[in-house]
Amino acid sequence: MTTAVAPNDALARWQQPHPDFASGHDMRSSENGLLNLFYGSLEHAARYQWLNAGRTLVDKTYLRILWSSCDMAPVATTYDQLASNLDSFIRDRISAHWEQLDELDHDQRHQLAIELVEQAAIAVFPGNPNWRAASMLLFFLCPQLPVFAWHHELQSPQSDSQEPAGYAGYHAYCRQRLAQKLPHSATPPAAVQGDERQCKLIDRLLSRGDWWQRRCLFSR
Numbered sequence: 001m002t003t004a005v006a007p008n009d010a011l012a013r014w015q016q017p018h019p020d021f022a023s024g025h026d027m028r029s030s031e032n033g034l035l036n037l038f039y040g041s042l043e044h045a046a047r048y049q050w051l052n053a054g055r056t057l058v059d060k061t062y063l064r065i066l067w068s069s070c071d072m073a074p075v076a077t078t079y080d081q082l083a084s085n086l087d088s089f090i091r092d093r094i095s096a097h098w099e100q101l102d103e104l105d106h107d108q109r110h111q112l113a114i115e116l117v118e119q120a121a122i123a124v125f126p127g128n129p130n131w132r133a134a135s136m137l138l139f140f141l142c143p144q145l146p147v148f149a150w151h152h153e154l155q156s157p158q159s160d161s162q163e164p165a166g167y168a169g170y171h172a173y174c175r176q177r178l179a180q181k182l183p184h185s186a187t188p189p190a191a192v193q194g195d196e197r198q199c200k201l202i203d204r205l206l207s208r209g210d211w212w213q214r215r216c217l218f219s220r
Contacts, residue, residue: 007186007216007219008219009219010212010215010216010219011189013030013031014030014031014032014189014192015030015032015189015192016030017029017030017033018030018068018069020068020069020071021065021068021069026065027193028062028065029065029068029069030069030192030193031069031215032191032192032193032194032202033065033193034065034066034069034070034140035140035143035202035205036193036194036198036202037058037062037065037066037140038058038062038066038137038140038141039140039141039142039143039202039205040194040198040201041057041058041059041062042057042058042090042094042098042141042142043201045057045090045095046095046098046099050090050091050095056083056084056086056087057086057087057090057091058083058086058087058090058141059083060079060080060082060083061079063079063082063083063086064079066136066137066140070136070149072132072133072136073132073133075125075128075130075133076127076128077125082124085123085124085125085126086120086124086137088123089119089120089123089124090141092123093116093119093120093123094116094141094142097112097116101142101144101145102144109145109146110146110171110175112145113138113142113145113146113147113171114167114168114171116138116142116145116147117131117134117135117138117147117167117171118131118134118166118167118168120134120137120138121133121134121167124137131150131166131167131170132150133150134167135147135148135149135150135167135170136149136150139214143205143209143211144205144209146175146210146214147214148170148171148174148175148178148214148217149214149215150170151217151218153218154170154173154174154177154217154218174214174217177217178210178213178214178217181213181216181217182210182213185212185213185216186212186216188206188207188211188212188213189206189212190203191203191206
């Protein structure tokens with residue numbers, strides 16, 4: 001039996017900083033680094049009862065790194081306001097589910113992923129709901145859930161140019177694509193950044209879930 005090989009660009013993005021942030025020298029802009037920043041921030045906050053000495057749980061600098069590293073379209077707000085909106089959403093919506101995420105059954109996990117992305121699209125981007133940006137945020141914040149980050153190559157081919165009307169349609173299409181690819185999925189990579197505890201945390205996350213397989217859906 002031949003072992004599947006991970007796409008080259010996925011491995012590169014996992015291990016290497018993004019060239020569009022800090023001239024390609026800041027390791028936080030790699031996807032391993034982004035998981036450390038976003039998932040790591042929530043994992044740390046959960047261990048300390050969601051307290052952070054008056055600061056937002058996700059720093060505005062992390063959001064700036066994400067936007068640069070994932071080629072996300074600019075939004076009509078500052079990173080300060082974005083961090084504040086996201087902080088409220090995490091405390092109001094995500095924190096209540098955090099300890100039970102690993103206990104949900106398959107369909108419950110998919111339903112919650114859809115609900116959180118659609119809620120974040122409105123709560124984090126009020127006045128201009130943005131499920132594409134929300135899906136990218138949740139992809140790195142809650143890798144335990146089957147969130148599919150928006151990518152133009154995965155839009156549902158409803159017609160030559162029409163894109164899904166909302167996240168639920170996009171999620172359903174990606175879920176179908178993932179089911180077809182899972183039997184041939186590559187083994188997740190090892191964590192290459194962070195202290196010993198953080199590396200073990202990320203390695204366990206990748207080995208027990210399908211984050212890496214979802215990431216490889218839009219890789220070459």
